[in-house]
Amino acid sequence: MQLSKLSLALLAATATAADSSSASATSSSSASIPSGCSIGASATATAQSDLDKISGCKTIVGNLTISGVLGSAALASVEKIDGSLRLFNATDLSTFAADAITEITGALELQSLTVLTSASFGSLEKVGTISLITLPAISTFATNLKSANNIIISDTSLESIDGFSALKSVDSFNINNNKYLTSVKSDLATVSNALQLGFNGRDTALSFDNLLWANNITLSSVANVSFAKLQAVNQSLGFINNSFTDLSVDTLQTVGQSFTITSNDDLVEVSFANLTSIGGGFVIANNTNLQTIDTFSKVSTIGGALNAVGNFSTLDLSSLKSVRGGADVESFAANFSCDALKKLQSKGAIQGDKFVCKNGAVSSSSSSIKSTSSASGSKSSSSATSSVGRGVSASGSDSSSSSTASIKSSSSKSKGAAAAFVVPQLSVFGLLTAVLSAML
Numbered sequence: 001m002q003l004s005k006l007s008l009a010l011l012a013a014t015a016t017a018a019d020s021s022s023a024s025a026t027s028s029s030s031a032s033i034p035s036g037c038s039i040g041a042s043a044t045a046t047a048q049s050d051l052d053k054i055s056g057c058k059t060i061v062g063n064l065t066i067s068g069v070l071g072s073a074a075l076a077s078v079e080k081i082d083g084s085l086r087l088f089n090a091t092d093l094s095t096f097a098a099d100a101i102t103e104i105t106g107a108l109e110l111q112s113l114t115v116l117t118s119a120s121f122g123s124l125e126k127v128g129t130i131s132l133i134t135l136p137a138i139s140t141f142a143t144n145l146k147s148a149n150n151i152i153i154s155d156t157s158l159e160s161i162d163g164f165s166a167l168k169s170v171d172s173f174n175i176n177n178n179k180y181l182t183s184v185k186s187d188l189a190t191v192s193n194a195l196q197l198g199f200n201g202r203d204t205a206l207s208f209d210n211l212l213w214a215n216n217i218t219l220s221s222v223a224n225v226s227f228a229k230l231q232a233v234n235q236s237l238g239f240i241n242n243s244f245t246d247l248s249v250d251t252l253q254t255v256g257q258s259f260t261i262t263s264n265d266d267l268v269e270v271s272f273a274n275l276t277s278i279g280g281g282f283v284i285a286n287n288t289n290l291q292t293i294d295t296f297s298k299v300s301t302i303g304g305a306l307n308a309v310g311n312f313s314t315l316d317l318s319s320l321k322s323v324r325g326g327a328d329v330e331s332f333a334a335n336f337s338c339d340a341l342k343k344l345q346s347k348g349a350i351q352g353d354k355f356v357c358k359n360g361a362v363s364s365s366s367s368s369i370k371s372t373s374s375a376s377g378s379k380s381s382s383s384a385t386s387s388v389g390r391g392v393s394a395s396g397s398d399s400s401s402s403s404t405a406s407i408k409s410s411s412s413k414s415k416g417a418a419a420a421f422v423v424p425q426l427s428v429f430g431l432l433t434a435v436l437s438a439m440l
């Protein structure tokens with residue numbers, strides 16, 4: 001979801017920025033760099049000679065874009081940019097260095113640099129947003145960044161992202177569509193908005209072993225996950241269409257809103273040994289090879305609906321006291337028993353109207369819609385109610401499939417946006433700090 005918001009914001013900002021930069025580029029390239037150190041809301045350098053006019057400044061005030069036909073570029077002694085630095089569509093640029101810069105108050109953005117192999121920001125410690133988008137030639141990325149609000153890495157050829165060891169907290173960390181990526185490691189302790197990884201190579205191993213809490217986490221196409229200290233996800237947690245076989249986050253105690261584990265075809269073992277509460281809905285569905293779900297035995301409350309669909313023969317929810325929504329549990333295993341859930345429902349613990357529980361053995365499936373007044377009579381027998389049950393479960397799965405679909409489509413949008421549009425005005429995302437050095 002956040003992915004799509006970000007890419008839309010990017011698109012909108014991009015459109016206006018592209019207009020203004022092409023206008024200034026057609027008028028006269030060097031004229032757009034004033035000779036002082038205050039360059040205004042947007043100035044574009046298209047040659048090293050443009051940069052030479054300002055490279056003696058200790059502080060540049062304004063938003064600088066470097067674009068056009070340059071083979072290499074440098075900003076030798078600039079220490080601070082009170083504004084943003086954008087390298088955009090410089091299609092011949094193979095190296096860039098700005099090794100004296102310690103702070104960029106706005107965004108540092110590298111986008112659509114088709115031959116860039118190395119960018120060096122050896123002193124950078126603080127940046128608002130750092131964004132690397134459509135960098136098909138870059139292969140490694142390291143940083144000593146101590147402070148950054150937002151990190152976006154999309155559509156690059158990076159194979160590993162592990163240079164954030166000095167960074168302890170960010171607002172958002174979004175890594176998508178990097179098809180060669182195999183490793184993401186970070187020492188972050190907190191993510192106050194969203195941690196999102198998706199649509200990278202299917203082999204990405206992720207380790208965030210110092211992460212204590214994050215507001216939202218959404219992971220797709222990840223091969224291995226390690227969250228050694230994660231205690232809380234304040235809002236939503238989703239694992240959708242990953243390739244891992246094991247998913248263990250035993251330190252996690254609470255998920256504030258929805259918790260989703262869907263379409264992880266290789267998943268055989270799930271372990272969330274310390275999880276006690278889920279503030280929103282709980283969806284565990286379409287994990288083809290997941291036969292035993294016995295790790296949620298400490299979960300006592302589910303703040304939304306329960307939706308479990310799959311080949312599991314065991315679903316242990318033995319501490320569950322309250323499900324604020326309905327329940328839709330459909331197992332294709334013949335020996336899955338609905339008894340425990342039916343018991344919960346008859347005690348009134350499942351508060352929503354919908355109650356479906358089915359297994360692979362037709363004769364023992366059971367489903368019903370609880371009518372508000374006749375809660376006591378809701379023990380329904382299989383054949384009479386199965387058509388009702390099917391209707392109910394169909395509507396339930398519709399809504400969950402649409403959330404998966406929107407995540408997928410938002411990522412393809414973001415890739416499309418990155419490729420087709422240029423010159424995003426990333427300072428829209430706020431103030432940040434960072435050190436980036438990227439080398440081949």
Ligand SMILES: *[C@@H]1O[C@H](CO)[C@@H](O)[C@H](O)[C@H]1NC(C)=O
Nearest residue numbers: 040041061062063083427428
């Ligand atoms: C840089 O651009 C942002 C908007 O993208 C603007 O708010 C800011 O004022 C600009 N900086 C200067 C010095 O004009």
Ligand SMILES: *[C@@H]1O[C@H](CO)[C@@H](O)[C@H](O)[C@H]1NC(C)=O
Nearest residue numbers: 205206207223224225226245
């Ligand atoms: C996953 O990562 C852990 C350590 O982080 C490692 O021990 C394990 O071998 C990895 N598994 C796979 C399948 O890569």
Ligand SMILES: *[C@@H]1O[C@H](CO)[C@@H](O)[C@H](O)[C@H]1NC(C)=O
Nearest residue numbers: 192213214215231232233234
């Ligand atoms: C998230 O939860 C953790 C642990 O409960 C808490 O320390 C942190 O302040 C919360 N963060 C937000 C943004 O609410």
Ligand SMILES: *[C@@H]1O[C@H](CO)[C@@H](O)[C@H](O)[C@H]1NC(C)=O
Nearest residue numbers: 002193194216235236257258
């Ligand atoms: C976080 O998750 C909640 C749902 O639990 C969602 O409403 C919200 O938009 C998400 N925020 C971000 C930044 O992804």
Ligand SMILES: *[C@@H]1O[C@H](CO)[C@@H](O)[C@H](O)[C@H]1NC(C)=O
Nearest residue numbers: 199202221241242263404408
């Ligand atoms: C999972 O991702 C793969 C690509 O990595 C895609 O081909 C497949 O359709 C996705 N499956 C689902 C259920 O989204």
Ligand SMILES: *[C@@H]1O[C@H](CO)[C@@H](O)[C@H](O)[C@H]1NC(C)=O
Nearest residue numbers: 249250251252253273274275
């Ligand atoms: C579960 O939480 C308790 C404390 O809340 C902790 O002592 C224990 O190590 C945790 N278990 C795991 C497997 O992390």
Ligand SMILES: *[C@@H]1O[C@H](CO)[C@@H](O)[C@H](O)[C@H]1NC(C)=O
Nearest residue numbers: 286287288289309310311332
């Ligand atoms: C159940 O297993 C079969 C065969 O392994 C698979 O085709 C099917 O997709 C699985 N169903 C679910 C909902 O995971």
Ligand SMILES: *[C@@H]1O[C@H](CO)[C@@H](O)[C@H](O)[C@H]1NC(C)=O
Nearest residue numbers: 291313314333334335336337
């Ligand atoms: C259900 O049957 C499968 C074999 O089809 C077996 O492996 C599994 O242990 C059984 N589960 C239960 C809970 O009886």
Ligand SMILES: *[C@@H]1O[C@H](CO)[C@@H](O)[C@H](O)[C@H]1NC(C)=O
Nearest residue numbers: 262285286397398400401404
């Ligand atoms: C599970 O897969 C079925 C069939 O592909 C789909 O209709 C349903 O929406 C999926 N459920 C979830 C929660 O992804």
Ligand SMILES: *[C@@H]1O[C@H](CO)[C@@H](O)[C@H](O)[C@H]1NC(C)=O
Nearest residue numbers: 018022068069089091421422
């Ligand atoms: C990118 O630069 C090339 C020339 O190097 C130019 O033809 C193209 O229009 C530029 N694209 C954008 C979106 O500015």
